[in-house]
Amino acid sequence: MVDNEQEILDTAYDKGFEYERKYGYCSQAVLSAIQDIFGGIDDEVIQASHSLAGGGSLDGDGTCGGYGGAMMAISAFFGRKRDQFGQGDVADWMDSSKLSKEVREKFIDEYGSIICNDIQKEIFGKSYNLWDPREFEAFEEAGGHDDKCPGVTGNAAKWTAKVLLDEGIEPKL
Known part of the structure; x- marks a missing residue:
C-alpha cells in the first residue's frame, strides 16, 4: 500500500472530475486520470474508448462510460494480451474481470x-436524450458537465485507482 493513498485517491477523483468537466467523454476522462497517475495506458487506448461515453454512442442505454x-484501465494492467490467446484456461484470465x-x-x-440512463435518473431525477439538442441543453443546464457527470467520473477514477493501488500498481506521481 502506498503511504499517501488518500492523496492519490483524491488526485484521481480531481483529475477525473476536471477532465470530464472540461472535455466531456467520461470514458476518456477516467482513462486519462489513471494514465496521469499510473502510466501504463497508451493514448490509443484513450482514443479507442471515445464512443463508450454516454452509455455507448451517447445513447444512454448501455454501460456508463x-x-x-474503469474496466479498460484495469484491463490495461491485468488483461490478457493478444499474444496470450490460446494460452492457459479461463481461470488464468479472470483477474481483470474480478477487479473490474x-x-x-x-x-x-x-x-x-452501471447503466448510464439509470445513473442519470439517480443524479438528475431523469435521463436525457443527448442526441436531441433541446435535451442536451437541458442536461447542461442541470449541471451535466458542471458537477453531475464529473462527480460520477471522478468516483470512477478514484475507485479504479484504489483497485490498482490495492493490487500493487505503483503511481508515477
Whole structure:
C-alpha cells in the first residue's frame, strides 16, 4: 500500500472530475486520470474508448462510460494480451474481470446501476436524450458537465485507482 493513498485517491477523483468537466467523454476522462497517475495506458487506448461515453454512442442505454473507462484501465494492467490467446484456461484470465467487478459494485452501491440512463435518473431525477439538442441543453443546464457527470467520473477514477493501488500498481506521481 502506498503511504499517501488518500492523496492519490483524491488526485484521481480531481483529475477525473476536471477532465470530464472540461472535455466531456467520461470514458476518456477516467482513462486519462489513471494514465496521469499510473502510466501504463497508451493514448490509443484513450482514443479507442471515445464512443463508450454516454452509455455507448451517447445513447444512454448501455454501460456508463466512466465504468467502461474503469474496466479498460484495469484491463490495461491485468488483461490478457493478444499474444496470450490460446494460452492457459479461463481461470488464468479472470483477474481483470474480478477487479473490474469491484468497481462495478461501487457503482451499484452509489448509483444503483452501471447503466448510464439509470445513473442519470439517480443524479438528475431523469435521463436525457443527448442526441436531441433541446435535451442536451437541458442536461447542461442541470449541471451535466458542471458537477453531475464529473462527480460520477471522478468516483470512477478514484475507485479504479484504489483497485490498482490495492493490487500493487505503483503511481508515477
